[in-house]
Amino acid sequence: MSVLIIVLGLLAGAYAVALLEDRLTRGSFAPAAPLLAAAALLARESIVTRKPDRLLFETAPVLLLIAALLAAAVLPLSPTLIVADLATGGLFINAALAYVLVALLMAGWGPDGAYAMVGGWRFLGQVIAYSMLIVMPITAVAIRAESLLTTAIVGSQEGWWNMFYQPLGFLLFFIASLAVCFLPPFDRPSAEGELAAGVEAEYTGARLAILRLGRMVLVVSLAAATSVFFLGGWLGPWLPPWVWSALKVLAVAALMLLAGYYLPRVREEHLLAWCWKLGIPLALLNIFIVGVMVLAGL
Amino acid sequence: MQTFFIGFFGLAAIVFAVAVFRTSSMMRSALALLFSQTALGALFLALQAEFLGVLQIMMMATEMSIMAIFMVMFMMDPGGLGGMDMSHQKRLSMIAGLGAVMLVSAIAAYTRWQELASLSQAAAADEQIRHLGRELLGRSMLVFETAGITILTAMIATTAVAVKVPAENASHES
Numbered sequence: 001m002s003v004l005i006i007v008l009g010l011l012a013g014a015y016a017v018a019l020l021e022d023r024l025t026r027g028s029f030a031p032a033a034p035l036l037a038a039a040a041l042l043a044r045e046s047i048v049t050r051k052p053d054r055l056l057f058e059t060a061p062v063l064l065l066i067a068a069l070l071a072a073a074v075l076p077l078s079p080t081l082i083v084a085d086l087a088t089g090g091l092f093i094n095a096a097l098a099y100v101l102v103a104l105l106m107a108g109w110g111p112d113g114a115y116a117m118v119g120g121w122r123f124l125g126q127v128i129a130y131s132m133l134i135v136m137p138i139t140a141v142a143i144r145a146e147s148l149l150t151t152a153i154v155g156s157q158e159g160w161w162n163m164f165y166q167p168l169g170f171l172l173f174f175i176a177s178l179a180v181c182f183l184p185p186f187d188r189p190s191a192e193g194e195l196a197a198g199v200e201a202e203y204t205g206a207r208l209a210i211l212r213l214g215r216m217v218l219v220v221s222l223a224a225a226t227s228v229f230f231l232g233g234w235l236g237p238w239l240p241p242w243v244w245s246a247l248k249v250l251a252v253a254a255l256m257l258l259a260g261y262y263l264p265r266v267r268e269e270h271l272l273a274w275c276w277k278l279g280i281p282l283a284l285l286n287i288f289i290v291g292v293m294v295l296a297g298l
Numbered sequence: 299m300q301t302f303f304i305g306f307f308g309l310a311a312i313v314f315a316v317a318v319f320r321t322s323s324m325m326r327s328a329l330a331l332l333f334s335q336t337a338l339g340a341l342f343l344a345l346q347a348e349f350l351g352v353l354q355i356m357m358m359a360t361e362m363s364i365m366a367i368f369m370v371m372f373m374m375d376p377g378g379l380g381g382m383d384m385s386h387q388k389r390l391s392m393i394a395g396l397g398a399v400m401l402v403s404a405i406a407a408y409t410r411w412q413e414l415a416s417l418s419q420a421a422a423a424d425e426q427i428r429h430l431g432r433e434l435l436g437r438s439m440l441v442f443e444t445a446g447i448t449i450l451t452a453m454i455a456t457t458a459v460a461v462k463v464p465a466e467n468a469s470h471e472s
Contacts, residue, residue, distance in 0.1 A: 124367055
C-alpha cells in the first residue's frame with residue numbers, strides 16, 4: 001500500500017516540477033501542458049539512430065527512472081509511510097543515486113552520436129566533483145542521529161532542524177543535489193542550448209518521455225531527501241505528517257528550480273575545482289563541527 | 299526464498315562476468331563488469347549482509363564508470379567495431395581460473411556447514427552496522443588508517459606524475 005502511495009506521490013511531484021519548470025523557462029502556466037507534452041511524446045515516432053548500441057540505448061531511460069524511484073524508496077513521508085526503512089537507509093540513497101551516472105553514461109554512449117556521448121562524459125566529470133558533497137553531509141546528519149535509519153534521522157530533528165543545526169552541510173547538499181539532477185546551473189550534460197541537448201539529443205518519442213520522467217522523479221527524490229535530512233521531514237505543528245512532507249518537498253523542489261534560474265551555468269572543470277578545493281574541506285569541517293556539538297550534548 | 303535469491307544473483311554475477319569477455323566494445327565490457335559486481339552486492343544483501351551489499355552496489359557504479367572513461371580514452375577501438383578481443387594471456391588465465399575454481403570447491407566441500415549454521419545467526423542489520431563501526435574505529439583503526447593514507451599518497455603521487463610540467467621548466471628542457 002505504501003509503495004503505491006509513494007509512487008503516486010512521486011508522479012504528482014513530477015507533475016508539479018514539470019509545471020514549475022514550464023513557468024520558469026517559458027513563462028507560461030498551463031496545468032494541462034505537461035500531460036499534453038507527455039501524450040505528444042508517447043504518440044510520436046521513436047527514432048532509433050544508425051548503428052546504436054541497442055542494449056544500452058534501450059536500457060538507459062528505464063535505469064534512470066529506476067534509480068530515481070529506488071532513491072525515494074528509503075525516504076519516509078510520515079513515520080509509517082515508507083517503502084523500506086532500511087538500517088542502511090542513509091547509505092542506500094547514495095547507492096541508488098550512483099546509478100543515475102550509469103544511466104546517463106549509457107544514454108550518452110548508446111545512440112552512437114557525438115553530442116550525446118560528450119554529454120554523458122560531462123556528467124561523469126560532474127559526478128567526480130559533487131559526489132563527496134552528497135556523501136559527507138549525509139555522514140554528518142547520521143552522526144547527529146546516531147543511525148542511518150532515515151526515520152531516526154527525522155526523529156533526531158525534533159528540537160532543531162538540521163538546516164539550522166548544520167547550515168553548512170545543508171548548503172553543500174543543496175548545491176550537490178542540483179548537480180545530481182543535472183538542473184541548471186549544472187545542466188551542461190543535457191541543456192538544450194548546449195550540444196543540442198546532450199544526452200537527450202538522440203532520444204525521441206516514448207524513450208524521451210521516460211528519460212524526462214526519470215529526471216523529474218529524480219528532482220522530487222532529491223527534494224524529498226533534502227527535506228528528510230535537513231528540514232525535519234514530516235515534523236511540524238497542526239497539519240498531519242504527510243502534508244508537512246509534501247509541502248516541504250514541493251518547497252525544496254521549487255527552490256532547486258529557482259536557484260538554477262538565477263545562476264549562470266558552471267563548467268565541469270570549474271565545478272571540479274570549486275568542489276574539491278572549497279566544498280570538500282567545508283564538508284569535512286561540517287562533520288568536525290557536528291561531531292563536537294554531538295559530544296558537547298547540544 | 300533466500301536460497302533462490304542467492305542462486306539468482308550468483309548466476310547473474312557469473313553471466314555478466316562472462317559477458318565482460320564475450321563483447322568487443324569497451325563500454326559494454328565495463329558495464330558488464332559493473333553489473334556483475336552489482337549482482338554480487340545483491341548477493342550480499344540476500345546473505346543478510348546489508349551494509350556490505352549496499353556499499354558494494356554504491357562503490358562499483360562510480361568506479362566502473364571511471365574505468366570506462368579511461369578505457370574509452372586510451373584504447374584505439376572503444377566501440378569494438380573492429381572486433382577486438384578482450385582476453386589475453388590465455389594459458390595463464392585458464393590455469394589461474396581453474397585453480398580458483400578448485401580452491402573454492404574445496405572450501406565449499408570441506409566446510410562443516412551444519413555446525414556453522416547452528417553457531418551463527420545473522421545479527422539484525424542495525425546491530426551489524428554498530429559492530430562494524432566499533433571494529434573500524436577500534437581494533438582495526440590503525441590498519442584502515444594506514445591503508446587510507448597509502449591510497450591517498452598513491453593518488454597524490456599519480457597526479458603529480460601526470461600533470462603538465464610548469465611552463466618555465468618546460469622551456470628549460472626544450
